[in-house]
Amino acid sequence: MRAVDPDKVETPIGYVDLQRVRSNAKKIASYCKEHGLNWRPHIKTHKSREIARLQIDAGATGITVATLREAEVMSTVTEDLLLAYPPVGDLKLKRLIQLPHELDLKVALDSAQVLKPLAAACASAERQVGILIERDVGLGRVGVQRVEDVIQLADLAQELDGVDFRGIMFYPGQIRMAEVDQDAHVREVAALVEEMTVALAKAGFVPDIVSGGSTPTLWRSHNYSGITEIRSGSSVFFDLEALRVGVASHDDLAYTVLATVVSTAVHGGAVVDAGSKALSKEVRSAEGDYGVLFDRAEVTVKTLNEEHGVLDLSRTDWEPRIGDQVRIIPNHVCVSVNLQDSLLAQDGDTHVMLNLEGKGRSLWVEESLLNPH
Amino acid sequence: MRAVDPDKVETPIGYVDLQRVRSNAKKIASYCKEHGLNWRPHIKTHKSREIARLQIDAGATGITVATLREAEVMSTVTEDLLLAYPPVGDLKLKRLIQLPHELDLKVALDSAQVLKPLAAACASAERQVGILIERDVGLGRVGVQRVEDVIQLADLAQELDGVDFRGIMFYPGQIRMAEVDQDAHVREVAALVEEMTVALAKAGFVPDIVSGGSTPTLWRSHNYSGITEIRSGSSVFFDLEALRVGVASHDDLAYTVLATVVSTAVHGGAVVDAGSKALSKEVRSAEGDYGVLFDRAEVTVKTLNEEHGVLDLSRTDWEPRIGDQVRIIPNHVCVSVNLQDSLLAQDGDTHVMLNLEGKGRSLWVEESLLNPH
Known part of the structure; x- marks a missing residue:
């Protein structure tokens, strides 16, 4: 970090209070500890290695990224990385397999069309990448629709060289109403998550990772039964939406x-x-x-x-x-x-x-x- | 420009058709020539020196910028630059006076609180900067409200060392409806512009520059009587709004x-x-x-x-x-x-x-x- 005289900095510029960042990190780490959860902050919010290090110092067990650029940068900060976005195309796969081999890299995806080329690229580079299967739990964006599809992709990941089935991922991004009105919605998502873990167990899979959470539902993350880690991103800083939802003061x-x-x-x-x-x-x-x-x-x-x-x-x-x-x-x-x-x-x-x-x-x-x- | 194999470029990325950029530039230049207007494209849209050069090659007589960064970059492309944004604060003024002295630099503003420190900075750096007084013609964003205020600021610019009164500026950004519904709105703006030029003439000012125009009203710019130049920005590429307004096909x-x-x-x-x-x-x-x-x-x-x-x-x-x-x-x-x-x-x-x-x-x-x- 470069020390600077704030009077020599032009506006407009993003302005961060690092003591509050540390306090937010401490609160989330305490919450996770209390509920036996891992904390894997999504660094798409801040994109800064200094802040990622601060989160790791506070107790984060790994990092979540969305892009290969973020993965490249954050591979210098952590050895436990989740790319929570389907890498599509040879160019992106080439970058992915060039990430440091010592990295415990996980990739979330929702289709065989992404899984197969990824596995092939990893196998040819003689590396193993973990797979999380993403299920749509109501946002309607990405994620397989049925629990059968989760099992099918887990089976495929198990079969293919270069990849290992490591668990499942969900994102309850549709829950953005005030905290006091979230109960029924959180229960709905929790039921879908439970359905997955039960079905996986029946099929002989014990997911190492059940990755979930979001900033608006941050303090209810433990209500998603079976969840092992949360990825909340904007909780590093919070914003006007978080204030209005009531998840931050x-x-x-x-x-x-x-x-x-x-x-x-x-x-x-x-x-x-x-x-x-x-x-x-x-x-x-x-x-x-x-x-x-x-x-x-x-x-x-x-x-x-x-x-x-x-x-x-x-x-x-x-x-x-x-x-x-x-x-x-x-x-x-x-x-x-x-x-x-x-x-x-x-x-x-x-x-x-x-x-x-x-x-x-x-x-x-x-x-x-x-x-x- | 770096030549590149498009198959080696990852998505998402902005994709430009340079032949269409040239064709758009040619059409705007022809329109301006037909109506005796200068064309000073706002490069906030593209921020690229290559595209600015292309616009100048097609007939642009100068360039409009919004930020000091844009001014610094574009001062290598043109000698006729308009900073269409009030520079506030010592840090920005310091950058402004360091722009090349051979530049014919104009600055648009709407207050004595911006004009006085700007003039002082220019005078102490022994350079002259042109002043355009901006009037609000209906958007309600920046620009003085009354024609008397235009005269007052023009007087002040005349008095102060370091600056010269060069003319007036307006931006009819409130006119975003379909082209066929714009007539009455364009007439309203034209009346306000005419009021200014008449009042200025009475007060003994002949504005060298009357800078106006916008992309949604691009092909009606000649209806603003007294206008000498247009600054339209997004017309370099156009977009979905331009398509829906009808100003582009x-x-x-x-x-x-x-x-x-x-x-x-x-x-x-x-x-x-x-x-x-x-x-x-x-x-x-x-x-x-x-x-x-x-x-x-x-x-x-x-x-x-x-x-x-x-x-x-x-x-x-x-x-x-x-x-x-x-x-x-x-x-x-x-x-x-x-x-x-x-x-x-x-x-x-x-x-x-x-x-x-x-x-x-x-x-x-x-x-x-x-x-x-």
Whole structure:
């Protein structure tokens, strides 16, 4: 990490409170310990090796990634990696088999069309990769539909060289309502997970890993019976959605976008330099807004253009002036971090810059290799 | 540009048809010539020096940028640059005055609070920067509200050392309805523009530049009386919004996102590897979708997560298979390009990779300076 004078950092930029990141990590690790769960944070949220190391120091047992770039970067931080995304095509498989051989690499997938070429690539590279079969538990995105399909893919993984059946994966991403209204939905998912583990046991499979969890259902993860690990991503920082769902409090928010007021010419609004290229224009609630000021909950971001964010001043007596800095809680933290060059992080009295090594999709080559001197 | 074998390029990636880019540039240049307008494309859409050069070769008389990074990059391509965004704060002013002195640099702004420090910085650096006063013509984002404020700022610019009053700027960004329904709205904006030029003339100002235009109103730009130049950005590529507004036809679309089918496990859908981190999750129409397949208009992107795009197959007899490649027309091209590492561009029989040098906000240092050998 590079130490930095925060007054020498231009806005807009993602701003991280490292003490809160550590506190969030500690809470999740404690929760997992209490319920006998492993914690494998999804680093798509932060894409930073420094923060991944912090999570591992706090008790994370491995790391989850979505892209091969993230896998390449995080293979320098952990030896226990889950690629929670189907790798399709020769180019991606070539990158995958070039990951360090000492890595305990697991890949989640939902089809024989992905499994077979993956197994062939691994076998020809003389390496073994673990397989998690993903089942759709209600989101309707990826994942096999029937428990029979889980068994069938587990059987196939068992048969093929280069891969080992290691377990199952699910993602209850449809559960985004307020925490107090989640009970019935969590029970539905839990029933589907149990159905899988029972059917697998009958078929002679004891899954080593049952990987689940999400940030909105974070503190109920133990209700998914049979679950062995959680992958929650945005809980490293939390965001406005997490606040509204109730899974985090204001004191847990560890990421905001630092922005500067650049215009107050239009009555009732003020324009800041954080637009959709810093916050992302993603609606996540009935409110229809794009963020809220960290220090003034009555001020929302009502419009986003690429480099303009328009603050709604109709419910505040604050009178912003050009040059004022504000901190914005984004709706969805993962897509906002992905828009930053790097992050400004506060750690008590000092500030550092965090690199986002996992950002982008190109092949990652460690900086120290590029600049060996 | 680096020549490349397209089969060696992973998805998702932005895919550009350079022949269509040239054809779009030619059409805009012809339109401008016909109506005696200058063309100063906004390069926030493409952020690429190669494409900026192509636009200049086609007849663009200068370039518009939004960020200092874009200004630094594009100062190597043109000597006629407009920063269409208020530069606020000492750090940004320091970068601004370090731009090449031979540059004919113009800055748009809407307040004395931006103008005064800018003038002071320019004066102390012994350089002159042109000033365009921005007026709000209905979007309600930035821009002074009254014609008196335009005059007042023009007066102030005239008085101050380091800056020269050069003209006015407006952006009719509220006009996004179908082209056939734009008449009354364009007339309203035209009346406001005329009011400004008349009032300025009375006050003894002859604006050298009246900068306006937008992509949705592209072919009506000559209806804004007194306008001298247009800045339209996304017309370099166009996008789904432009298609729906009617300002472009399918044959004009020069940018799509190349994606690969990774899952067909959920009935009625197919999942591609272009998610919100490749397309951006920005709703731009009543349809509520996030994109449409280039070759199959009946297939829309109905859901976007970070690395997942879910195609709606309910209106097609196409049966996608894992590994199939598709091309997606994004809702809003500017934010999609901003999410790419670089672009794959087809130019007849050859393919090249385009760098996006203007992407991000950090100080730009030309690659050839970093690697002089």
